[in-house]
Amino acid sequence: MTEPLIRVAGLGLSIHDMPILQDVSLDIAPGRVTALVGESGSGKSMTALALIGLLPEGSQTTGTATLDRRDLLTLPERAWLDLRGNDIGMIFQEPMTALNPVQTIGAQVSETLRLRGTGRAEAERIARDRLDRVGLAHVPLDRYPHQLSGGQRQRVCIAMVIARRPRLLIADEPTTALDVTTQAGILALLRDLVEEQGMALLLITHDLGVVARTADHVAVMQTGRIVEQGATEALFRTHAHPYTRDLLAASRPAPRQPRAHATAPVLETRAVTRRYGATTAVDAVSFTLHRGESLGLVGESGCGKSTLTRALLGLEPVQGGEIALMGAPGGTAMTNAQRARLSVVFQDPYGSFDPRWTVARIVTEPFHLTGRPQDARARAAKALEQVGLSASDLAKYPHEFSGGQRQRIAIARALITEPEVLVLDEAVSALDVRVRAQVLRLLDDLQARLGLAYLFISHDLTVVRAICDRVLVMQNGRFVEDGSIAQVWSAPQSDYTAELIAAAPTIPDSWLTS
Structure with missing residues (x-):
C-alpha cells in the first residue's frame, strides 16, 4: 500500500x-x-x-x-x-468566479508563478506549457475568460493550480x-x-x-x-x-416507461432560425411537442439549446421560421394570455427568487400576466400543496428552505397560471441525487395528474432518460437525432448521439448486481 x-x-x-x-x-x-x-x-x-x-x-x-x-x-x-x-492546490466548481475577468488567461496562470519569484519570461513559458498540457494549445495567452467556453475556463483553472505541481x-x-x-474530458485530464x-x-x-x-x-x-x-x-x-x-x-433512476399522450400539438416550431451577425446559432429547426408529452433537448454547451429556449419563451426574436403555441403565433408575438400557458423552471431557484419576497409573493408573481384574481392566495396555497409543501409556507422566505424545497416552490410558481407547457431548463442539475429523484417523481406525478407537456433541457442524459418520452439531440444549431428514449439509447442514428451516451458517467451494472 x-x-x-x-x-x-x-x-x-x-x-x-x-x-x-x-x-x-x-x-x-x-x-x-x-x-x-x-x-x-x-x-x-x-x-x-x-x-x-x-x-x-x-x-x-x-x-x-x-x-x-x-x-x-x-x-x-x-x-x-x-x-x-x-x-496543496484547489479547483472550485464555478470557474468564472475563480478567474479575474479583466486579466488574460496567460497573466493569471503565470501570476501563480511570479508571486513565488519566477521571472516573467520563464513564468510565461511555463504558463504556455501548462495550458498546452490541459488541452488549450490552440488558445492564445491573451484571451480573456469571457472569450472561452465553460469547459475551457475550467481547464484554465486546472492549469493555474498545476503550474507549481502541487x-x-x-x-x-x-x-x-x-x-x-466536456465533463468526460476534464475527468480524464x-x-x-x-x-x-x-x-x-x-x-x-x-x-x-x-x-x-x-x-x-x-x-x-x-x-x-x-x-x-x-x-x-x-x-x-x-x-x-x-x-x-x-x-x-x-x-440510477429507472428509464421512463412508454406513456400514451394526446396527439394534439401544444408547441410547434417550423424552420426556426436565429443568427448573431454571421453566426447561425439555431439553423432551421422544427419540432412538435404534444399535450402530456415529455420531450428532452440535449447537446453540448454552445449547440444552440439556450438560444432556442429563449426564442420559445419570447425573449429573443427569430430571423426565420415560426413558433406556434396552441396553434396561435408564439415567440415574441405571444400575448400575455399565451405567456401564462407557457411557464419555465430555471436551474437555480435561489437565483430566480427575490430573497426579500415571501413565498406567497413569489408564487403569485406570474399573475401579472393575467391580472391578480380575488383568490390569489388560495391558489398559491393549492399550488404549494400540489408540489408537496403546505399553505403554512406562504409566509416564509426563500432562505428558510432547502435546495429541493426551493425548487418545489419554483415549480409551484410555474403552475399557478395553469399552463399547458412547462419548460424545465436544467431544473434538477443543481440538486443532490436523492433530492433530484424526489423532484423527478414529483414532475412525473404532476404530468400524470394535470396533463402537462414538458420541454426538458439538460446535459444529464441519465435524467433525460428517466423523465422523457422522446429526445431531440442538438449539434451546431441543428437537430441530429429525434426519437423515442428506447430507440435513441439502443440504436442511435448519429455518431454524435452515440458519443454523448458513451461520455455520460454511469455506474456499471455489474457493480450493483453481483
Whole structure:
C-alpha cells in the first residue's frame, strides 16, 4: 500500500459552537484519486477547506490532519502561504468566479508563478506549457475568460493550480455545470495528471457515476461523519450502510416507461432560425411537442439549446421560421394570455427568487400576466400543496428552505397560471441525487395528474432518460437525432448521439448486481 500523503484522524469542526464535522478519518494517497461523496450539508467542502487552511472565522477543530509530520490544523497563516500552491492546490466548481475577468488567461496562470519569484519570461513559458498540457494549445495567452467556453475556463483553472505541481489537488465539484463530453474530458485530464505526476487528488462530488469512472477510493459522508469508505468497486458492490444504498439507488433512476399522450400539438416550431451577425446559432429547426408529452433537448454547451429556449419563451426574436403555441403565433408575438400557458423552471431557484419576497409573493408573481384574481392566495396555497409543501409556507422566505424545497416552490410558481407547457431548463442539475429523484417523481406525478407537456433541457442524459418520452439531440444549431428514449439509447442514428451516451458517467451494472 502507498503511504498516505495526508492522514486525517478524528477531525472535528465546530463554527461558533455549532458542530459541523465529527470524527472524520481519511487517508489521501499519492498517485490515487480519493472521492468524498454525500449530499449538500454533509461536510464534504468543510473537510476540504480544513485541509487547505480556509475555514471561516469562529472555527474550532479537534483531531489531526498531517502532511510531512506537520499538523495542518495547527499551522499559522504564514506557513499556509508556503503550502498553498506549492503543496496543496484547489479547483472550485464555478470557474468564472475563480478567474479575474479583466486579466488574460496567460497573466493569471503565470501570476501563480511570479508571486513565488519566477521571472516573467520563464513564468510565461511555463504558463504556455501548462495550458498546452490541459488541452488549450490552440488558445492564445491573451484571451480573456469571457472569450472561452465553460469547459475551457475550467481547464484554465486546472492549469493555474498545476503550474507549481502541487502534491495534493482538491477538486470541489469540478464538472457539475459541464456537459457530458466536456465533463468526460476534464475527468480524464485529472486522472492523467494523477498518474503522470504522482499527485494525490481529493475529488468532492455528489455524482456517483463520476466516482465510478474516476476514483480509486471513496468515502461517503452524511451529516458531518464518514459512514462508509473503501475501494470504489468493492464499496459499490458490497456497501453496508443504508445511506450509501440510497445514494446508489438515486444515482440510477429507472428509464421512463412508454406513456400514451394526446396527439394534439401544444408547441410547434417550423424552420426556426436565429443568427448573431454571421453566426447561425439555431439553423432551421422544427419540432412538435404534444399535450402530456415529455420531450428532452440535449447537446453540448454552445449547440444552440439556450438560444432556442429563449426564442420559445419570447425573449429573443427569430430571423426565420415560426413558433406556434396552441396553434396561435408564439415567440415574441405571444400575448400575455399565451405567456401564462407557457411557464419555465430555471436551474437555480435561489437565483430566480427575490430573497426579500415571501413565498406567497413569489408564487403569485406570474399573475401579472393575467391580472391578480380575488383568490390569489388560495391558489398559491393549492399550488404549494400540489408540489408537496403546505399553505403554512406562504409566509416564509426563500432562505428558510432547502435546495429541493426551493425548487418545489419554483415549480409551484410555474403552475399557478395553469399552463399547458412547462419548460424545465436544467431544473434538477443543481440538486443532490436523492433530492433530484424526489423532484423527478414529483414532475412525473404532476404530468400524470394535470396533463402537462414538458420541454426538458439538460446535459444529464441519465435524467433525460428517466423523465422523457422522446429526445431531440442538438449539434451546431441543428437537430441530429429525434426519437423515442428506447430507440435513441439502443440504436442511435448519429455518431454524435452515440458519443454523448458513451461520455455520460454511469455506474456499471455489474457493480450493483453481483
